Amino acid sequence: MSVAGIIFSNIHDNNIPELTRLRTIASVPFACRYRFIDFTLSNMVNSNIYNINLITHLNYQSLMDHIGSGKDWDLARRSGGIKLLPPYITAYASNPNIQYQTRLEALKGVSYSIQKITDEYVVLSDCDVICNVDLNDIIDYHIKTDADITAAVKTMDLTPEQAKINVLYTADAEGRITDILSYPTNFSGRADVALNIVVMKTEYLQEVVLDSVAHNYVSMTRDIMSRNLKHRNYRVYKYDGYFATITSFAEYYAHSMTLLNDPAARAALFNVKNRPIYTKVRNSVPANYGQNASVKNSMIADGCDIQGTVENSILFRGVKVGRNATVKNCILMQDTIVGDGAFLNHVISDKNAVVRDNRMLAGADVQPFYITKGKMI
Amino acid sequence: MLLAGGQGSRLYTLTEKTAKPAVPYGGKYRIIDFPMSNCVNSGIYTVGVLTQYQPLVLNEYIGSGSPWDLDRGQSGATVLPPYQGKDGADWYKGTANAIYQNLNFIRRYDPEYVLILSGDHIYKMDYNKMLEAHKAKGADCTIAVLEVSLEEASRFGIMNTDDDLRIIEFEEKPKVPKSTKASMGIYIFNRDLLERYLIADEADPNSSKDFGKNIIPNMLADGCKMYAYPFSGYWKDVGTIQSLWEANMDLLDENSELDLADRDWRIYSRNNAVPPHFVGNYAKITNSLITEGCEIEGIVENSVLSSGVKVARGAYIKDSVILAGVTIGEGATVNYSIIDSDTTIGAGSVVGRTRSADEQITVVGSDLNVLPGADIPGGTMVNRAWLQENKLLKE
Numbered sequence: 120m121s122v123a124g125i126i127f128s129n130i131h132d133n134n135i136p137e138l139t140r141l142r143t144i145a146s147v148p149f150a151c152r153y154r155f156i157d158f159t160l161s162n163m164v165n166s167n168i169y170n171i172n173l174i175t176h177l178n179y180q181s182l183m184d185h186i187g188s189g190k191d192w193d194l195a196r197r198s199g200g201i202k203l204l205p206p207y208i209t210a211y212a213s214n215p216n217i218q219y220q221t222r223l224e225a226l227k228g229v230s231y232s233i234q235k236i237t238d239e240y241v242v243l244s245d246c247d248v249i250c251n252v253d254l255n256d257i258i259d260y261h262i263k264t265d266a267d268i269t270a271a272v273k274t275m276d277l278t279p280e281q282a283k284i285n286v287l288y289t290a291d292a293e294g295r296i297t298d299i300l301s302y303p304t305n306f307s308g309r310a311d312v313a314l315n316i317v318v319m320k321t322e323y324l325q326e327v328v329l330d331s332v333a334h335n336y337v338s339m340t341r342d343i344m345s346r347n348l349k350h351r352n353y354r355v356y357k358y359d360g361y362f363a364t365i366t367s368f369a370e371y372y373a374h375s376m377t378l379l380n381d382p383a384a385r386a387a388l389f390n391v392k393n394r395p396i397y398t399k400v401r402n403s404v405p406a407n408y409g410q411n412a413s414v415k416n417s418m419i420a421d422g423c424d425i426q427g428t429v430e431n432s433i434l435f436r437g438v439k440v441g442r443n444a445t446v447k448n449c450i451l452m453q454d455t456i457v458g459d460g461a462f463l464n465h466v467i468s469d470k471n472a473v474v475r476d477n478r479m480l481a482g483a484d485v486q487p488f489y490i491t492k493g494k495m496i
Numbered sequence: 497m498l499l500a501g502g503q504g505s506r507l508y509t510l511t512e513k514t515a516k517p518a519v520p521y522g523g524k525y526r527i528i529d530f531p532m533s534n535c536v537n538s539g540i541y542t543v544g545v546l547t548q549y550q551p552l553v554l555n556e557y558i559g560s561g562s563p564w565d566l567d568r569g570q571s572g573a574t575v576l577p578p579y580q581g582k583d584g585a586d587w588y589k590g591t592a593n594a595i596y597q598n599l600n601f602i603r604r605y606d607p608e609y610v611l612i613l614s615g616d617h618i619y620k621m622d623y624n625k626m627l628e629a630h631k632a633k634g635a636d637c638t639i640a641v642l643e644v645s646l647e648e649a650s651r652f653g654i655m656n657t658d659d660d661l662r663i664i665e666f667e668e669k670p671k672v673p674k675s676t677k678a679s680m681g682i683y684i685f686n687r688d689l690l691e692r693y694l695i696a697d698e699a700d701p702n703s704s705k706d707f708g709k710n711i712i713p714n715m716l717a718d719g720c721k722m723y724a725y726p727f728s729g730y731w732k733d734v735g736t737i738q739s740l741w742e743a744n745m746d747l748l749d750e751n752s753e754l755d756l757a758d759r760d761w762r763i764y765s766r767n768n769a770v771p772p773h774f775v776g777n778y779a780k781i782t783n784s785l786i787t788e789g790c791e792i793e794g795i796v797e798n799s800v801l802s803s804g805v806k807v808a809r810g811a812y813i814k815d816s817v818i819l820a821g822v823t824i825g826e827g828a829t830v831n832y833s834i835i836d837s838d839t840t841i842g843a844g845s846v847v848g849r850t851r852s853a854d855e856q857i858t859v860v861g862s863d864l865n866v867l868p869g870a871d872i873p874g875g876t877m878v879n880r881a882w883l884q885e886n887k888l889l890k891e
Contacts, residue, residue, distance in 0.1 A: 124638070138708065150771070150772065151771075151772030152771075152772050153789070161769075190562070196800075375582055377608065385771075385774065388771075389771035395768075395769035395770070397769045398769070398772070402763075402767065403763050404522075404523070404524075404756040404757045404763065404785075405522070405523035405524055405785040405786055405787040405788075405800075405801075406773065406786045406787070407784075407785055408781045408782055408783060408784045408785075408786065408796075409782070409783065410782055410783050411782070412781060412782055413785075414773065414775045415776070415777050415779065416773075416775065416776060417774075417775050417889055418771075418772045418773070418774050419772060419773055419774075419775060419786070420772045420773075420788065421524070421772075421787065421788050422757070424757075432770075455721065473871040479586050491601075
């Protein structure tokens with residue numbers, strides 16, 4: 120059995136516009152040293168999927184910089200490895216506006232590459248699924264039930280706001296999908312929420328893509344799955360481990376803080392035997408704690424230099440906290456510099472931000488104060 | 497050519513299972529990262545690493561050379577263990593013999609110059625500048641030297657030079673040193689000449705096949721043009737427990753000459769896929785280096801922690817070097833010690849004594865499980881046998 124992977128790198132860019140103005144959602148920094156896509160890539164590699172197609176769309180420079188040759192995920196390979204599939208625009212394109220919105224449209228855009236996949240199965244995944252899952256469990260279930268499509272779901276309690284940005288599945292006792300609600304505007308309560316990790320037979324995916332090109336279908340759930348529920352074997356796979364999907368700036372903050380306050384969540388993500396999360400190696404020095412450093416309940420990456428006080432915070436690689444500075448409830452991304460005597464509470468700083476000496480900045484947990492990339496305050 | 501076969505016997509239990517160049521240092525490095533990174537940063541991309549003693553960890557660590565960008569098509573890093581030839585197999589009998597046995601490797605690349613390094617020192621050096629000096633002087637051999645104090649000089653190979661830095665005399669560990677220029681064991685040779693001397697030395701049955709004892713004195717005696725290349729900057733031989741501990745502590749000194757964070761002369765190492773380190777609510781960390789993967793709930797002062805070290809609540813670590821994967825149990829105290837990788841110190845144990853002038857460093861070996869409540873006196877070299885003898889080993 121051989122399996123290929125397909126990853127959508129831009130699909131939820133609109134969810135956290137603050138962080139995706141200069142990058143794809145795939146390359147949004149998370150948990151001190153990772154990017155969102157590291158979790159998807161690591162899940163695939165740890166499940167022996169070494170032939171990965173990464174579909175990109177807009178502003179993917181930072182993503183390309185992050186992935187490089189794929190070496191840090193063991194994906195720089197002679198056979199397979201990682202392949203970036205940017206939008207395919209020919210000089211003779213009759214319609215240069217190929218700004219796709221949905222996954223199916225993205226797949227149609229790379230139809231040529233999809234038709235060339237020779238692996239028996241494909242796993243299609245979004246890039247913002249923060250979890251540590253053995254995809255083989257889903258693939259095995261898919262094979263055992265002889266399904267056409269298997270969608271991973273997690274049972275969750277949803278608010279109306281959360282429901283309207285998710286796809287909800289209803290399945291019968293055997294796990295066969297009987298109904299699909301795509302982004303319902305009037306739903307709240309308990310539901311099986313799509314994790315946006317889907318397993319398909321490659322043959323079926325190829326058929327669906329060609330069919331969609333011919334019929335101008337645009338949505339996998341509406342145009343393909345909903346129409347064929349009765350005569351196709353679509354299944355849900357119930358996953359009950361740690362899972363975070365980040366749909367807003369406030370949720371980005373909340374999920375980051377969960378890692379500090381919930382040891383079980385931290386362990387489920389990072390301390391799974393034989394399933395480490397890989398990321399780009401930066402060769403930073405170990406974190407340095409100064410004579411007057413005071414750090415509590417925080418996650419700190421290598422390359423940090425801490426002279427002040429840090430509490431309930433996440434510090435990415437190369438962050439510097441000056442003398443007598445206080446950092447509370449903050450997420451400070453790579454190479455942020457906090458000057459001497461500065462005071463930060465509920466602040467998210469993007470890469471290379473600088474907070475000058477004695478500056479006081481504060482947001483709130485539902486609306487953290489955001490400092491854009493490279494900004495000096 | 498990097499001589500990495502050294503046993504490092506004065507590091508006791510730390511080199512029981514690994515060669516000295518593979519001994520961990522500074523949280524996430526191994527000693528060999530320094531010469532390897534220096535090579536790459538100096539634009540030297542063909543590196544032969546000669547291994548002999550306990551090469552498993554070292555071989556695995558070097559791998560394809562990828563941490564230093566030495567996994568290259570045309571050159572890169574090559575591990576050179578002793579091998580079986582047509583006329584039988586032989587261990588490397590000395591530094592010169594080790595290079596002699598790998599002359600074929602050197603010939604394959606047909607270089608003009610050969611740089612000989614050892615994997616025992618921590619320093620940052622641009623070998624390219626040394627090569628430029630070598631060429632400018634029209635030298636046959638250039639030896640990097642370090643100014644040491646007159647008292648220390650009798651522990652080193654000492655170069656006596658004229659005003660132009662030409663070496664006129666070489667004395668190995670002189671009782672009454674005439675100069676303070678100590679050899680750093682870094683040599684650049686013109687390749688043809690090196691080859692000639694190695695072949696001649698190999699034929700000499702009375703030779704101990706060593707650069708310092710044979711090759712250098714022979715070349716001097718023949719009137720070869722040999723020059724000293726003065727090096728200034730941080731340089732540390734980490735051949736003893738004391739010096740290894742000191743080298744780690746130097747990293748905690750704000751005024752230390754050794755800056756590992758310098759982006760212009762990076763020291764590369766093999767990075768493991770471990771999560772960021774986590775500091776709990778009861779932790780207190782001051783003047784320390786903490787590496788990724790650590791989980792700290794206790795108190796850490798003036799110490800260097802490698803990756804994946806777990807420090808439980810109430811534990812206290814001071815003036816110590818803790819290597820990868822060590823667990824320090826609840827309420828345990830570790831003082832003025834080096835704890836080797838993957839060892840567990842049981843709850844409430846006391847390891848070592850407060851640092852003072854007449855106190856010795858305590859060393860606990862790797863993969864040991866020390867019983868809770870153990871008391872290990874200062875200066876002890878703890879291995880499995882010691883723990884069994886004192887009934888402190890948890891099986």
